[in-house]
Amino acid sequence: MTFIVPIGPQHPALKEPEFFKFEIKGEEIVDIDIRFGYVHRGIEEALQRRDYKHDVYLIERICGICNVVHTTNYCQAIEQLAGVEPPERAKYIRVIILELERIHSHLLWLGIAAHQIGFNTLFMLAWRDRERVMDLRELISGNRVTSATNTIGGVRRDVKTEQVPTILRGLDALERSTKYYIDLFNSDRTILARCTNVGILTKDDARKLCAVGPLARASGVDTDIRRDHPYAIYDKLSFNVITEREGDVWAKSIVRLREILESIQIVRQAVKKMPIGPIRIKVDLNIPRNEAIERTEAPRGELFYYALSNGTDRPERVHVRTPTCANVASIKRMFLGGTVAEIPIVIWSIDPCFACNDRVSLVDSHTGKTFNLSLKELRKWRH
Amino acid sequence: MGLIRLCRRKSPWLLHFNTGGCAGCDIELVAALTPRYDVERFGIQLRGSPRHADILVVTGPITRQAKDRIIRIYEQMPEPKAVIAIGSCPASGSVYHDCYNVVWPLDKHVPVSAYVPGCPPKPEAIIHGILKVLEKV
Numbered sequence: 390m391t392f393i394v395p396i397g398p399q400h401p402a403l404k405e406p407e408f409f410k411f412e413i414k415g416e417e418i419v420d421i422d423i424r425f426g427y428v429h430r431g432i433e434e435a436l437q438r439r440d441y442k443h444d445v446y447l448i449e450r451i452c453g454i455c456n457v458v459h460t461t462n463y464c465q466a467i468e469q470l471a472g473v474e475p476p477e478r479a480k481y482i483r484v485i486i487l488e489l490e491r492i493h494s495h496l497l498w499l500g501i502a503a504h505q506i507g508f509n510t511l512f513m514l515a516w517r518d519r520e521r522v523m524d525l526r527e528l529i530s531g532n533r534v535t536s537a538t539n540t541i542g543g544v545r546r547d548v549k550t551e552q553v554p555t556i557l558r559g560l561d562a563l564e565r566s567t568k569y570y571i572d573l574f575n576s577d578r579t580i581l582a583r584c585t586n587v588g589i590l591t592k593d594d595a596r597k598l599c600a601v602g603p604l605a606r607a608s609g610v611d612t613d614i615r616r617d618h619p620y621a622i623y624d625k626l627s628f629n630v631i632t633e634r635e636g637d638v639w640a641k642s643i644v645r646l647r648e649i650l651e652s653i654q655i656v657r658q659a660v661k662k663m664p665i666g667p668i669r670i671k672v673d674l675n676i677p678r679n680e681a682i683e684r685t686e687a688p689r690g691e692l693f694y695y696a697l698s699n700g701t702d703r704p705e706r707v708h709v710r711t712p713t714c715a716n717v718a719s720i721k722r723m724f725l726g727g728t729v730a731e732i733p734i735v736i737w738s739i740d741p742c743f744a745c746n747d748r749v750s751l752v753d754s755h756t757g758k759t760f761n762l763s764l765k766e767l768r769k770w771r772h
Numbered sequence: 773m774g775l776i777r778l779c780r781r782k783s784p785w786l787l788h789f790n791t792g793g794c795a796g797c798d799i800e801l802v803a804a805l806t807p808r809y810d811v812e813r814f815g816i817q818l819r820g821s822p823r824h825a826d827i828l829v830v831t832g833p834i835t836r837q838a839k840d841r842i843i844r845i846y847e848q849m850p851e852p853k854a855v856i857a858i859g860s861c862p863a864s865g866s867v868y869h870d871c872y873n874v875v876w877p878l879d880k881h882v883p884v885s886a887y888v889p890g891c892p893p894k895p896e897a898i899i900h901g902i903l904k905v906l907e908k909v
């Protein structure tokens with residue numbers, strides 16, 4: 390006898406509402422269905438009605454967590470359309486805020502993942518350390534979340550020399566705590582028990598289902614847009630692309646944690662090598678007909694933009710494909726054969742840009758009886 | 773009655789619902805729960821179910837899909853209840869004000885006790901908003 394377990398769409402623990410329907414047989418998950426669209430606002434259509442400059446602020450609010458990578462990608466696409474190059478110093482500043490964003494996003498992920506496996510102490514610790522990154526972001530851009538630093542033709546705020554020692558001190562503290570978390574993931578029994586051999590995505594499946602970002606790298610697919618298709622000044626910095634072979638939740642966590650260390654190295658190098666010079670150039674925004682494709686590596690994977698101009702100060706079309714969209718296809722493969730208790734952590738292991746699985750109802754498909762479970766009760770679900 | 777009022781003031785439980793915002797406000801709300809800001813010292817906790825909650829915290833510009841749900845959640849909450857709108861989105865639509873799929877403002881759909889403006893507001897501002905509502909209880 391199979392049960393249907395719908396998860397969502399209401400009561401997000403954190404972010405956007407989505408809807409998952411799990412079909413379970415006893416404890417085993419036999420099928421899964423996903424429905425999108427609860428947060429559809431009509432952004433791509435609104436982008437066509439505004440001019441290029443205004444679009445930056447709308448683009449920034451596609452996703453609050455990875456707003457810098459969205460604006461960087463958009464600005465690079467428009468710069469490509471207009472055929473201009475931002476000044477060197479602007480590119481360095483972009484990389485600094487991009488990498489700080491990756492650190493904040495991965496720490497946020499770590500905290501919520503710990504919460505999903507019932508390890509609330511780690512949740513609080515990770516978010517405590519995340520505040521250090523937020524401080525650095527506030528120092529550089531003047532705002533904690535939406536930085537509004539990028540603009541077409543460069544950046545709007547400079548990194549001052551007085552700020553550099555503070556940034557380096559912050560990074561040192563972050564490096565210490567990240568190393569501690571890596572140790573924890575290698576040794577803590579609770580984490581190992583909940584994360585190893587759970588939600589496995591094999592290398593073959595990751596390739597076939599076009600997984601991107603840390604999800605693909607945790608399955609052994611060696612891909613990173615920062616290295617394969619360098620933008621800004623990533624080609625002048627040295628960093629490693631982290632991969633693991635296992636493909637389970639543990640591998641996905643370790644990939645993200647080790648990426649934090651790489652990001653710290655990147656920021657250190659960027660701060661040191663930053664040349665003196667202007668931070669933005671003037672761009673004529675009546676862009677003749679042209680089209681551009683731009684890719685960047687967001688914290689969650691490859692972010693893709695397509696832009697088409699038509700001779701006016703408004704774009705004809707801007708299309709955005711976010712990494713979560715690419716990764717959702719892999720969810721099914723990761724769940725099949727798994728158990729109900731794994732649902733929260735496996736959903737979260739792709740670092741989806743939604744977290745609305747607070748409410749679960751189990752429907753007995755024979756009697757039609759429904760009973761509700763909150764995500765909290767689900768977390769406590771034991772065989 | 774005095775005792776019940778005291779208890780309500782000392783343990784306001786929150787229910788958070790994102791109606792289609794960019795998640796910027798949501799992470800700031802969660803940040804308010806964590807050690808640096810620590811709203812738990814006021815007895816404030818985030819709950820998963822509307823039936824446990826005293827205060828509904830709404831973020832986002834209310835998409836058409838989310839509208840019915842926000843009304844349903846509000847109706848499921850026990851009295852007395854309050855609604856706080858976090859960020860510019862539920863108040864004025866923020867950057868999405870002219871998108872075709874949003875139906876801001878929030879007070880057209882449910883009564884709102886407090887607005888916390890900002891895009892996103894800092895955790896301090898969110899705490900201030902919650903405390904303002906508590907003063908009214």
Ligand code: SF4
Binds near residue numbers: 450453794892
């Ligand atoms: S108010 Fe701003 S930060 Fe908050 S959800 Fe709306 S757009 Fe995002």
